[in-house]
Ligand SMILES: Nc1ncnc2c1ncn2[C@@H]1O[C@H](COP(=O)(O)OP(=O)(O)O)[C@@H](O)[C@H]1O
């Protein structure tokens with residue numbers, strides 16, 4: 001037994017964090033909940049309220065060399081810059097003579113790996129939920145130029161509400177620009193991508209995370225590692241040849257197989273993007289629902305105007321003074337249009353809100369966002385992750401005795417009628433989506449020529465045209 005393990009037997013331990021100019025914090029470290037390469041993770045409670053917290057403890061003896069020291073500093077620097085519902089929240093760091101302690105949001109339901117070991121494989125339903133949330137987290141990470149580089153089931157955690165949280169930034173890299181390539185080979189053997197095991201000189205980038213997610217997905221669906229072999233050398237050989245096969249006995253759907261197969265590309269450039277994967281039929285099966293643009297809204301026109309949330313988590317408002325504002329899904333920035341005709345909106349970082357001349361409207365949109373998100377939680381699709389340009393939004397709207405009409409920046413139109421039927425016109429493709437509670441139909445604008453068959457849709461279409469005369 002090492003000295004450190006002996007100490008673990010003497011739990012609980014009270015730890016105190018006192019940094020200059022900060023309030024002293026004390027923690028009662030009471031139970032070991034996990035361990036990885038370097039660290040031991042404990043369940044702890046912050047005193048005096050006993051608020052649960054996780055403490056990742058790294059022995060200083062293990063990080064004595066300059067390389068290891070640099071690694072832990074990078075982990076902290078990257079992790080402290082991240083704020084996302086699908087990423088374990090960093091809460092601070094401190095040290096004593098023997099250890100560095102990283103404070104983390106406590107994930108009550110442990111790692112995906114622990115749960116997986118109890119009953120592999122996972123159902124497709126369960127796998128989908130996990131994969132979708134990891135994709136959302138990856139969208140955020142890659143947008144912030146962070147490559148995780150150690151995605152695996154041990155580093156995915158479940159919080160108290162069973163939300164998936166990506167953990168462990170111990171091997172992550174912060175990129176300086178989009179084209180940068182990394183040369184250091186790191187990660188866990190079975191999850192490494194061909195460009196990592198090949199020893200080539202081309203370097204690697206964000207798509208190593210996509211590959212690792214493919215490995216995770218295969219593992220969850222089949223219960224086995226795709227590139228498992230007798231030793232590391234053979235595993236690498238199989239990875240390099242993209243040599244894996246679906247077990248004969250597994251009944252994994254075609255959509256699920258295709259999702260993984262699309263990822264397992266030797267050439268990193270050929271791997272699908274995060275948004276392509278989010279739209280893959282495995283995750284968004286069929287078109288059983290129309291792609292509603294506006295998921296929820298409130299008519300505050302007696303005071304402010306209209307506020308709404310799109311399926312893609314963008315929140316917006318059409319103010320009575322005819323200005324428009326949108327808020328990005330991660331609430332990092334807003335775009336402000338002085339009028340509906342403004343083509344070049346002002347982009348405002350939400351960190352600058354306090355000193356901004358539009359402070360009032362910015363505070364309002366944040367407030368609307370928190371309310372709308374609460375109410376539409378289970379209705380939303382995947383978050384919008386476009387990096388540049390103007391966020392999709394409602395440009396004009398109308399409320400008439402027949403219902404509410406939204407006209408989007410893209411010129412697509414959505415009518416929610418008083419009787420709860422809905423009609424959406426995708427202008428570019430001339431596609432109509434119609435739903436009336438019982439039936440759901442996708443048709444082409446030209447189908448409306450068939451007067452008998454589409455009598456009902458034709459009636460709504462006429463109504464919608466009438467409503468559009470009232471757009472403001
Ligand atoms: N915030 C947390 N809440 C609950 N369990 C955690 C938390 N962080 C880590 N763990 C558990 O501890 C293990 C190791 O943590 P990790 O940060 O991955 O350390 P390492 O860098 O050593 O791999 C995880 O696989 C998980 O089981």
Ligand SMILES: [Mg+2]
Nearest residue numbers: 036154155168
């Ligand atoms: Mg780990």
